[in-house]
Amino acid sequence: xxxxxxxxxxxxxxxxxxxxxxxxxxxxxxxxxxxxxxxxxxxxxxxxxxxxxxxxxxxxxxxxxxxxxxxxxxxxxxxxxxxxxxxxx
Amino acid sequence: xxxxxxxxxxxxxxxxxxxxxxxxxxxxxxxxxxxxxxxxxxxxxxxxxxxxxxxxxxxxxxxxxxxxxxxxxxxxxxxxxxxxxxxxxxxxxxxxxxxxxxxxxxxxxxxxxxxxxxxxxxxxxxxxxxxxxxxxxxxxxxxxxxxxxxxxxxxxxxxxxxxxxxxxxxxxxxxxxxxxxxxxxxxxxxxxxxxxxxxxxxxxxxxxxxxxxxxxxxxxxxxxxxxxxxxxxxxxxxxxxxxxxxxxxxxxxxxxxxxxxxxxxxxxxx
Ligand SMILES: Nc1ncnc2c1ncn2[C@@H]1O[C@H](COP(=O)(O)OP(=O)(O)O)[C@@H](O)[C@H]1O
Ligand SMILES: [Mg+2]
Numbered sequence: 205x206x207x208x209x210x211x212x213x214x215x216x217x218x219x220x221x222x223x224x225x226x227x228x229x230x231x232x233x234x235x236x237x238x239x240x241x242x243x244x245x246x247x248x249x250x251x252x253x254x255x256x257x258x259x260x261x262x263x264x265x266x267x268x269x270x271x272x273x274x275x276x277x278x279x280x281x282x283x284x285x286x287x288x289x290x291x292x293x
Numbered sequence: 294x295x296x297x298x299x300x301x302x303x304x305x306x307x308x309x310x311x312x313x314x315x316x317x318x319x320x321x322x323x324x325x326x327x328x329x330x331x332x333x334x335x336x337x338x339x340x341x342x343x344x345x346x347x348x349x350x351x352x353x354x355x356x357x358x359x360x361x362x363x364x365x366x367x368x369x370x371x372x373x374x375x376x377x378x379x380x381x382x383x384x385x386x387x388x389x390x391x392x393x394x395x396x397x398x399x400x401x402x403x404x405x406x407x408x409x410x411x412x413x414x415x416x417x418x419x420x421x422x423x424x425x426x427x428x429x430x431x432x433x434x435x436x437x438x439x440x441x442x443x444x445x446x447x448x449x450x451x452x453x454x455x456x457x458x459x460x461x462x463x464x465x466x467x468x469x470x471x472x473x474x475x476x477x478x479x480x481x482x483x484x485x486x487x488x489x490x491x492x493x494x495x496x497x498x499x500x501x502x503x504x505x506x507x508x509x510x511x512x513x514x515x516x517x518x519x520x521x522x523x524x525x526x527x528x529x530x531x532x533x534x535x536x537x538x539x540x541x542x543x544x545x546x547x548x549x550x551x552x553x554x555x556x557x558x559x560x561x562x563x
Contacts, residue, residue, distance in 0.1 A: 218483025218484065222436075227486075231355070231443065241454065244455070245462040248461075
């Protein structure tokens, strides 16, 4: 049986290749999902920005909104700070 | 500065504990002060693999709860100088480990050890995340098998987002691929994923390949880390891994079926 296999290599796709093909799809999917996730330091950045703004203006917990976008080859940090009504002159 | 190394995988039963025991022992054999910490709370096993199960008096959780100082819970290895073990507890309370507690214990250990090897539990939940959180290096232990490779990719994602280094936006955790339970004969027959296929998919530098080996079970039966058995193929493979980790160049071994034609024809397994 084994001797026979060696002399006449089997024609069907071997199972390791099938495994690889299936895994490549799964992993590519996992990785695109991860790529869409926010960078790990985001929560800390948001908290620190809020702290800085609050040194000057009293604002609510959701006053600082940040987001990342892509433009060409750059990651863009979008920053939105909402000031409360009464601070306007 | 001590370096913290996590042995992790996602999937269970792939060789994390075997790797933690062998790798930690290998570092100590080369003169580095090393402690291996079992993070698998509730399912402690490192003590058995290291052969010190009857010497566990205090455990990791008791140190975290400040019942005893860490040095009282450390078990010094009787065979290898510079090597200690910190056992996990058998408590079923999954929240026994806290990030603050783990940080405090690791900081105390870092004062007296060069390397801290963290043996991660399986899964991607709290326990596994705590084991990797403070790591500088990760040994990503993978078997040549679909679910293990997929889980390893999930772990890579966590290493890049759920670690202290990631959160502080520091240099990322250094990832090292360890392929365990590799059987080159089956790979040649097309029955098992090959090293380069796995490495290409995960895209992590390969630290080494541990062959499927009967010596691993024999070593764990005896409570001896397999790296202490010079004659064992898996022991030599782990020795290569430690050497490469420390910067030595070693050719890859155990990746091709170097067996006699007769054995190949009749398929006996070494
Ligand atoms: N290279 C190997 N060859 C043969 N058996 C192995 C090998 N590595 C691990 N094992 C066996 O696999 C089982 C699980 O190993 P273990 O290190 O406890 O995995 P994990 O910690 O990932 O759950 C054990 O029975 C161990 O003896
Ligand atoms: Mg284990």
